[in-house]
Amino acid sequence: MRQLQPVRDDLPRVCDLQRGRRRGDRGGVVVKADPAGVLTGAHYLDGDFACGEGAMAAGCRFVAGYPITPSTEVVERISRRFPVMGGTFIQMEDELASMAAVVGGSWTGTKSMTVTSGPGFSLMMENIGLAAMMETPCVVVNVQRGGPSTGLPTMVGQADVMQARWGSHGDYEIIAMSPQSPQEAFDLTIDAFNLSEIYRVPVMFLMDEIVGHMTERVMIPPAEEIEVIPRALTAKTREEFLPYQINGKPTPEFARAGDGYRFHTTGLTHDERGYPVMSAECQETCVRRLLDKITDNVDEIVRFEEEATDDAEVVVVTYGITARVARLAIDMARRRGVKVGSLRLIVIWPFAEKRIRELAGKVGAIVVPEINYGQLVLEVERCAGGKCPVLPVSHGGGSVHDPAVIAEVIAQAAAAAA
Amino acid sequence: MSENKVGTRTDFPPTPPEFLPDAVSEHPPEHPVTPYLRMERIPHVWCPGCGIGTVVKCFASALERSGADLDKVSVVSGIGCSGRAAGYLKLDGFHTTHGRAIPFATGLKLGRPELEVAVFSGDGDLSGIGGNHFIHAARRNMDLLVILINNFIYGMTGGQNAPTTPLTAKSSTMPFGNFEEPFNIPHLAASCGAPYVARWTCLHIRRLTWAIEEALDRKGFRLIEVIAPCPTLYSRLNKLGTGLNGMRFYHDNAEIRHGADTRELDIDFQKSITCGKFVDEQKPTFLDRMDEHYGRVLGDKYVPMPVEGGWLQ
Numbered sequence: 009m010r011q012l013q014p015v016r017d018d019l020p021r022v023c024d025l026q027r028g029r030r031r032g033d034r035g036g037v038v039v040k041a042d043p044a045g046v047l048t049g050a051h052y053l054d055g056d057f058a059c060g061e062g063a064m065a066a067g068c069r070f071v072a073g074y075p076i077t078p079s080t081e082v083v084e085r086i087s088r089r090f091p092v093m094g095g096t097f098i099q100m101e102d103e104l105a106s107m108a109a110v111v112g113g114s115w116t117g118t119k120s121m122t123v124t125s126g127p128g129f130s131l132m133m134e135n136i137g138l139a140a141m142m143e144t145p146c147v148v149v150n151v152q153r154g155g156p157s158t159g160l161p162t163m164v165g166q167a168d169v170m171q172a173r174w175g176s177h178g179d180y181e182i183i184a185m186s187p188q189s190p191q192e193a194f195d196l197t198i199d200a201f202n203l204s205e206i207y208r209v210p211v212m213f214l215m216d217e218i219v220g221h222m223t224e225r226v227m228i229p230p231a232e233e234i235e236v237i238p239r240a241l242t243a244k245t246r247e248e249f250l251p252y253q254i255n256g257k258p259t260p261e262f263a264r265a266g267d268g269y270r271f272h273t274t275g276l277t278h279d280e281r282g283y284p285v286m287s288a289e290c291q292e293t294c295v296r297r298l299l300d301k302i303t304d305n306v307d308e309i310v311r312f313e314e315e316a317t318d319d320a321e322v323v324v325v326t327y328g329i330t331a332r333v334a335r336l337a338i339d340m341a342r343r344r345g346v347k348v349g350s351l352r353l354i355v356i357w358p359f360a361e362k363r364i365r366e367l368a369g370k371v372g373a374i375v376v377p378e379i380n381y382g383q384l385v386l387e388v389e390r391c392a393g394g395k396c397p398v399l400p401v402s403h404g405g406g407s408v409h410d411p412a413v414i415a416e417v418i419a420q421a422a423a424a425a426a
Numbered sequence: 427m428s429e430n431k432v433g434t435r436t437d438f439p440p441t442p443p444e445f446l447p448d449a450v451s452e453h454p455p456e457h458p459v460t461p462y463l464r465m466e467r468i469p470h471v472w473c474p475g476c477g478i479g480t481v482v483k484c485f486a487s488a489l490e491r492s493g494a495d496l497d498k499v500s501v502v503s504g505i506g507c508s509g510r511a512a513g514y515l516k517l518d519g520f521h522t523t524h525g526r527a528i529p530f531a532t533g534l535k536l537g538r539p540e541l542e543v544a545v546f547s548g549d550g551d552l553s554g555i556g557g558n559h560f561i562h563a564a565r566r567n568m569d570l571l572v573i574l575i576n577n578f579i580y581g582m583t584g585g586q587n588a589p590t591t592p593l594t595a596k597s598s599t600m601p602f603g604n605f606e607e608p609f610n611i612p613h614l615a616a617s618c619g620a621p622y623v624a625r626w627t628c629l630h631i632r633r634l635t636w637a638i639e640e641a642l643d644r645k646g647f648r649l650i651e652v653i654a655p656c657p658t659l660y661s662r663l664n665k666l667g668t669g670l671n672g673m674r675f676y677h678d679n680a681e682i683r684h685g686a687d688t689r690e691l692d693i694d695f696q697k698s699i700t701c702g703k704f705v706d707e708q709k710p711t712f713l714d715r716m717d718e719h720y721g722r723v724l725g726d727k728y729v730p731m732p733v734e735g736g737w738l739q
């Protein structure tokens with residue numbers, strides 16, 4: 009068995025990176041985590057458990073889910089820990105119900121999450137659209153497996169990347185992120201909750217089966233070192249408050265059910281009162297803003313990690329577990345004398361379009377290994393816009409890539425570019 | 427917030443008023459349920475003679491009589507003609523996806539247990555596409571008041587067959603008459619364990635109001651089925667006349683049998699409709715059971731979710 013490359017210790021942890029960046033964003037509206045949800049210390053956890061711990065540290069106190077491999081350990085962890093911290097887990101009758109309950113739960117101000125894998129993710133799509141339309145903060149964890157259909161329930165896949173972006177009908181924007189290790193599963197889950205609060209969108213947490221099931225050391229800091237963005241409740245009176253009035257901000261102010269605002273919200277196209285209005289003009293203002301609140305803030309949301317791209321002839325773009333496999337391939341190619349750099353996407357959607365455009369103008373080729381037959385590579389190709397060739401290294405799932413195959417493609421790309 | 431407590435429960439069932447005002451003024455007084463409605467959204471979308479508006483009115487009157495704190499009442503609807511009800515009631519209102527009103531309401535209840543959550547939707551929404559959620563919420567005894575308006579048809583999409591369409595009745599997708607066995611809704615709820623099950627028609631305005639008032643006072647999964655006319659589609663396709671003809675039919679054919687065996691509550695095409703309260707019992711709800719169980723197993727370590735919702739900051 010080939011050893012996976014360990015995550016490099018000298019790189020700053022994602023959580024640290026975000027903390028620096030986030031402070032400015034919200035003028036100090038960050039709070040320390042609730043100690044009840046934080047299991048401070050060094051642990052050996054698999055990615056699923058680490059994700060569950062991240063959610064509890066982020067303040068999540070309502071989880072509705074339906075069992076599906078390989079995601080179930082997340083809710084198993086949560087169902088064991090919630091009763092001692094004032095949280096409720098309910099195993100719903102199916103994924104449609106789970107996602108609907110999460111949207112309902114979030115409207116009470118309680119941070120809410122659901123957990124699933126590919127086929128369940130498909131079933132959640134209708135209510136993910138509802139969450140997007142109602143602007144409901146929530147987190148949807150998808151531990152990806154091989155597909156389509158029932159596919160490979162216990163084996164790895166990365167083929168839900170496009171489903172995460174486009175799965176529900178209509179136009180909307182979401183945020184999707186992908187961890188490469190259990191440590192990141194912890195750190196990034198907190199980040200996912202924070203981003204969902206800032207932009208009032210469902211955040212897709214795209215793990216893959218291997219990250220979900222690999223066990224590594226996970227450092228959980230003390231509660232006072234974890235910064236959490238709380239639900240920002242409106243301070244307006246009932247008379248002044250309109251649920252979808254924005255006043256120049258990217259998102260409207262939030263009122264939770266039961267606080268006396270007696271607001272209305274709907275999945276229909278609505279005006280700022282939340283009332284349905286069936287017109288092209290209302291569709292334009294209502295839906296346009298759902299897109300703008302993300303697209304106008306791409307620089308704040310996008311996170312990636314770059315290595316040796318300054319003088320690279322070839323750049324490898326990766327995410328999730330493939331990033332760690334590709335690291336071996338990159339080392340092999342370097343030993344063969346290829347100048348190869350790496351761009352690891354931490355946030356997948358919105359896409360790191362600007363950076364990929366820049367890189368495409370400088371390098372000879374971009375190589376995109378991913379565990380599917382070509383999803384994210386299409387987006388890279390679009391951004392490269394013909395400035396350099398973009399080579400997929402496709403793999404249908406069930407295992408990770410053979411690094412030698414990626415190394416070979418890197419070498420060929422370098423030779424062709426020279 | 428005590429100023430929101432409107433009406434107080436005094437006598438039950440109430441004494442009817444002794445006289446009706448006969449003055450027809452040019453400026454009629456405000457309708458008593460106006461404060462419960464989003465008047466800026468009136469006129470509503472429902473057809474003349476439709477039964478849904480009557481049920482909304484009964485719900486509003488029941489809220490007034492119950493003395494419930496309206497700030498804490500949420501109403502959740504799915505999709506369809508009845509699904510629009512959440513948009514007209516001046517409460518925290520959620521108009522959700524087709525069939526998913528019950529799980530959405532479940533999230534609201536569990537996210538903030540102090541809320542009184544009412545689900546107000548149609549037969550197609552709750553028993554067709556949402557059938558699975560309906561039976562599981564009843565099985566768990568989730569603390570929801572479910573008002574299911576049964577007009578035997580899919581109204582908003584144009585009169586297609588519903589899981590409640592009586593045998594031989596016509597619908598736009600059963601143009602030669604329905605041959606599928608319909609649901610007996612009260613029996614479905616009761617057999618899944620619902621502790622409060624009643625059925626009324628739109629003609630039974632007072633009884634329906636009292637039933638809703640009574641159900642607001644209970645806990646657990648409370649189902650009230652309301653038989654409502656859909657003159658635009660069901661009655662037209664079946665040549666049953668106007669909304670008024672529907673009311674006359676209820677008047678002549680509704681039979682009140684409290685405590686009737688729910689197995690006998692099937693509705694045949696244009697035959698009698700059994701109404702009444704069929705089940706009314708006390709049972710621990712999902713949250714009662716959860717608290718009791720964790721309290722017993724975990725003792726002092728158990729931290730229930732605060733009634734006002736999960737950790738905010």
Ligand code: SF4
Nearest residue numbers: 472473476507581656
């Ligand atoms: S179509 Fe039928 S149910 Fe719908 S509003 Fe009209 S009468 Fe009522």
